[in-house]
Amino acid sequence: MAKKKQSGSDADETKLRRELLRQMLLIRRFEERAAEAYALGKIGGFCHLYIGQEAVGVGAISALREDDYVLGTYREHGQALARGMSPRAIMAELFGRADGCSKGKGGSMHLFDRNVNFLGGHGIVGGHIPLATGVGFAIKYRGGDQVCLCFFGASAINDIAERACSYDMPNEVVDGQDVMAVREATQRAIERARSEHIPTLLEVRTYRFMGHSMSDAVSGTYRAKEELEEYMKRDPISVLRADMEERGEWSEEEMAKLDDEIKAIVEDAWEFADASPEPALESLTEDVMVDTTSDAGELAGAV
Numbered sequence: 001m002a003k004k005k006q007s008g009s010d011a012d013e014t015k016l017r018r019e020l021l022r023q024m025l026l027i028r029r030f031e032e033r034a035a036e037a038y039a040l041g042k043i044g045g046f047c048h049l050y051i052g053q054e055a056v057g058v059g060a061i062s063a064l065r066e067d068d069y070v071l072g073t074y075r076e077h078g079q080a081l082a083r084g085m086s087p088r089a090i091m092a093e094l095f096g097r098a099d100g101c102s103k104g105k106g107g108s109m110h111l112f113d114r115n116v117n118f119l120g121g122h123g124i125v126g127g128h129i130p131l132a133t134g135v136g137f138a139i140k141y142r143g144g145d146q147v148c149l150c151f152f153g154a155s156a157i158n159d160i161a162e163r164a165c166s167y168d169m170p171n172e173v174v175d176g177q178d179v180m181a182v183r184e185a186t187q188r189a190i191e192r193a194r195s196e197h198i199p200t201l202l203e204v205r206t207y208r209f210m211g212h213s214m215s216d217a218v219s220g221t222y223r224a225k226e227e228l229e230e231y232m233k234r235d236p237i238s239v240l241r242a243d244m245e246e247r248g249e250w251s252e253e254e255m256a257k258l259d260d261e262i263k264a265i266v267e268d269a270w271e272f273a274d275a276s277p278e279p280a281l282e283s284l285t286e287d288v289m290v291d292t293t294s295d296a297g298e299l300a301g302a303v
């Protein structure tokens with residue numbers, strides 16, 4: 001398709017879509033390799049993949065400022081990557097190695113990086129929601145205008161939804177396979193949080209393509225193949241890619257080139273993780289990282 005000449009803001013939009021596509025593809029390729037590493041016994045313990053849900057983390061996090069905060073569940077690899085954490089440090093953490101972001105002592109469910117205000121990685125369903133609330137209060141007490149974005153799954157919802165309704169919390173239902181829809185809904189929530197100081201509950205409807213965790217069968221035994229196939233027609237990467245192709249701003253060749261670049265980043269992360277040593281025995285009793293001189297460290301210490 002011929003490329004039309006673009007105005008400044010159109011060019012910015014194109015750039016944004018490319019960046020969101022790049023991030024979603026990075027998550028997809030990273031997690032495909034993580035699945036392989038798990039099968040080879042390089043990753044131990046739990047490993048919950050985000051494949052199929054990439055538009056949620058990427059769309060929402062793309063709306064944040066650098067000084068905002070993010071907390072996630074144990075299914076947080078994609079959110080950590082979208083927040084800008086290093087693929088090397090994440091892969092090394094999955095491998096349980098000393099160069100991992102949590103020094104190899106947290107694993108898949110406990111990714112953390114104070115440099116990008118990514119405050120975990122939490123294994124207890126719903127357990128991090130009070131922590132995120134604490135971050136919110138800390139921001140308020142300090143008179144800041146940052147926001148705290150907290151991801152959680154549907155099983156934590158009974159409690160939250162009941163409270164949200166009883167306190168009349170603003171809420172919105174969002175198409176979680178459409179990265180731009182997630183971004184725009186999050187922008188509305190952020191605007192409300194910064195200007196009115198109130199939280200928003202976004203119900204982002206998405207679908208995981210893999211099993212619950214790597215200990216499950218590949219795509220789970222508890223759902224019909226037809227159901228999975230139906231949802232895979234709305235793969236978030238294909239949805240954005242089709243939109244970009246229709247606009248004449250993306251081609252097969254560009255996709256192949258991007259894919260090669262991303263595969264090289266993931267390969268480098270694997271090699272880095274594989275070469276990293278296991279944590280030293282004496283490090284088992286050392287603190288992992290709370291550095292109270294940093295902003296995120298201070299908040300993590302506070303909550």
Ligand SMILES: Cc1ncc(C[n+]2csc(CCOP(=O)(O)OP(=O)(O)O)c2C)c(N)n1
Pocket residue numbers: 075123124125126152153154155156212
């Ligand atoms: C308090 C608590 N209860 C039970 C578990 C075991 N558990 C791990 S994942 C999970 C299901 C969570 O589903 P959901 O919140 O919808 O998130 P998803 O896994 O679909 O991302 C459960 C029950 C847990 N981690 N914490």
